[in-house]
Amino acid sequence: MIERERGVALWRQIEERLAEDIAAGVYASGSRLPTEPELAARFGVNRHTLRRAMSELEKRGVVRVEQGRGSFVQEHVLDYFVGRRTRFSEIVSRQNRRPGGRLLRAAEEAAPAAVARDLKIPAGAAVHRLTTLSEVDGRPMTVSDHYFPKARFPDLIGVYADTGSITKALTRLGVGNYERKWTRVLARMPDAEEAEHLKLSRNRPVLVTEALNVDAEGGPVEYGISRFAADRTQIVFGSETG
Amino acid sequence: MIERERGVALWRQIEERLAEDIAAGVYASGSRLPTEPELAARFGVNRHTLRRAMSELEKRGVVRVEQGRGSFVQEHVLDYFVGRRTRFSEIVSRQNRRPGGRLLRAAEEAAPAAVARDLKIPAGAAVHRLTTLSEVDGRPMTVSDHYFPKARFPDLIGVYADTGSITKALTRLGVGNYERKWTRVLARMPDAEEAEHLKLSRNRPVLVTEALNVDAEGGPVEYGISRFAADRTQIVFGSETG
DNA sequence: ACTGATTTGTGCGTATGTATC
DNA sequence: TGATACATACGCACAAATCAG
Numbered sequence: 186m187i188e189r190e191r192g193v194a195l196w197r198q199i200e201e202r203l204a205e206d207i208a209a210g211v212y213a214s215g216s217r218l219p220t221e222p223e224l225a226a227r228f229g230v231n232r233h234t235l236r237r238a239m240s241e242l243e244k245r246g247v248v249r250v251e252q253g254r255g256s257f258v259q260e261h262v263l264d265y266f267v268g269r270r271t272r273f274s275e276i277v278s279r280q281n282r283r284p285g286g287r288l289l290r291a292a293e294e295a296a297p298a299a300v301a302r303d304l305k306i307p308a309g310a311a312v313h314r315l316t317t318l319s320e321v322d323g324r325p326m327t328v329s330d331h332y333f334p335k336a337r338f339p340d341l342i343g344v345y346a347d348t349g350s351i352t353k354a355l356t357r358l359g360v361g362n363y364e365r366k367w368t369r370v371l372a373r374m375p376d377a378e379e380a381e382h383l384k385l386s387r388n389r390p391v392l393v394t395e396a397l398n399v400d401a402e403g404g405p406v407e408y409g410i411s412r413f414a415a416d417r418t419q420i421v422f423g424s425e426t427g
Numbered sequence: 428m429i430e431r432e433r434g435v436a437l438w439r440q441i442e443e444r445l446a447e448d449i450a451a452g453v454y455a456s457g458s459r460l461p462t463e464p465e466l467a468a469r470f471g472v473n474r475h476t477l478r479r480a481m482s483e484l485e486k487r488g489v490v491r492v493e494q495g496r497g498s499f500v501q502e503h504v505l506d507y508f509v510g511r512r513t514r515f516s517e518i519v520s521r522q523n524r525r526p527g528g529r530l531l532r533a534a535e536e537a538a539p540a541a542v543a544r545d546l547k548i549p550a551g552a553a554v555h556r557l558t559t560l561s562e563v564d565g566r567p568m569t570v571s572d573h574y575f576p577k578a579r580f581p582d583l584i585g586v587y588a589d590t591g592s593i594t595k596a597l598t599r600l601g602v603g604n605y606e607r608k609w610t611r612v613l614a615r616m617p618d619a620e621e622a623e624h625l626k627l628s629r630n631r632p633v634l635v636t637e638a639l640n641v642d643a644e645g646g647p648v649e650y651g652i653s654r655f656a657a658d659r660t661q662i663v664f665g666s667e668t669g
Numbered sequence: 670a671c672t673g674a675t676t677t678g679t680g681c682g683t684a685t686g687t688a689t690c
Numbered sequence: 691t692g693a694t695a696c697a698t699a700c701g702c703a704c705a706a707a708t709c710a711g
Contacts, residue, residue, distance in 0.1 A: 192439045193434070193435060194434035370662045371634065371661045372632045373451075374447060420613070422611075423607065423610060
């Protein structure tokens with residue numbers, strides 16, 4: 186179940202194991218976990234060791250520990266539906282959650298090679314890069330980088346500042362309709378900044394989507410990279426009845 | 428960069444960090460890594476500690492260490508394209524890789540709740556469950572569970588034994604055309620069995636897809652769960668020119 | 670309001686593993 | 691290799707919060 190001398194501390198192995206059990210539904214959302222002595226006995230460790238694991242889980246927002254009462258599963262999972270025309274606020278509010286967010290950064294940069302290729306601009310051409318943090322019920326949901334070709338949208342940052350929304354800014358710039366041409370999904374461990382913004386442990390994976398949005402004529406409009414806390418998010422493609 | 432007192436041994440943090448750098452392209456596939464003293468200096472650790480990390484990476488097949496020459500990146504990444512009618516063998520061979528695989532398990536079971544719901548059969552009804560391991564160039568690519576309603580395909584396992592392919596077995600059972608209705612993507616840390624089959628460290632994430640395949644009339648045919656080593660795989664939805 | 674049982678919170682001493690020099 | 695420093699893990703004891711009677 187848990188192994189010693191593997192280069193990973195026992196409390197960390199227990200932390201992962203409990204997080205998996207919770208994610209797998211062994212312990213339902215909101216339900217009470219076994220007591221600390223019980224869990225310590227099950228893993229064959231001291232209660233201190235188990236408590237260290239619980240403490241980390243609490244930091245991550247996976248469990249909630251209450252003195253004299255017990256420990257409880259505190260879970261929020263969000264299905265992030267991706268279709269051709271999904272917009273963040275729709276996705277969230279359709280699940281009766283409250284969307285939010287803020288701009289972390291806006292700058293003009295030379296396009297990285299992969300971005301330039303997909304936006305069909307010369308390598309190193311100027312792009313606007315907007316970095317945003319999206320929230321659901323006040324909890325961080327995704328950190329995204331949005332790249333726009335500067336040649337096509339010279340004043341995008343100014344218009345964004347007026348409207349406060351990427352969709353609205355694009356509408357005002359003449360791109361009322363855009364759709365997702367493709368989406369690439371990968372998973373990896375977060376870097377320090379991502380972990381910080383997502384309030385995530387560095388030992389829990391992030392789901393990353395890279396997507397290209399195109400206008401009605403198929404012209405590239407935006408290249409986006411979004412990072413989600415995998416513990417709190419599933420990404421769903423296709424039907425929304427899944 | 429690397430942190431002490433995090434419950435994870437330094438050599439393991441360095442192992443993860445180098446694996447990430449390699450996955451992110453900081454060190455190109457096949458290129459030479461900095462020397463051990465250089466890397467040890469960069470991470471601020473003793474060379475012994477760094478060598479422990481390299482040794483683990485070599486075990487995982489991520490790097491290749493050659494005495495007197497240096498250490499080299501040994502990596503393979505695969506884009507796993509998902510469309511409505513994608514078949515594993517196509518995806519792989521289109522990238523000039525050699526597909527392969529074998530059956531790990533075939534059994535009749537009571538359907539788990541989520542599977543039953545999506546297959547639209549009563550909770551606990553009988554399903555066939557085929558567990559397969561797919562390989563690319565002889566390296567493990569994905570471990571999958573395929574669930575089929577037994578009521579509709581009573582002899583699926585026998586037919587599969589004859590044909591050796593799920594697609595062919597379904598064709599012979601009268602489902603020549605099926606397509607992917609939706610796909611759910613998530614990421615998590617692997618369990619012991621998954622890590623074993625995928626030849627993956629338990630500290631590297633797996634990408635998991637859950638998908639429902641339906642026939643031409645929209646009737647559920649198969650519920651599939653596939654697990655990929657995230658270090659070696661990206662999943663792409665939509666256009667195949669990305 | 671009190672009591673006892675249960676459960677989490679905290680302190681301390683000790684042994685062992687990890688990493689450095 | 692041996693000495694040193696520190697994180698990890700254990701065992702025991704007791705304090706604090708909660709709840710049922």
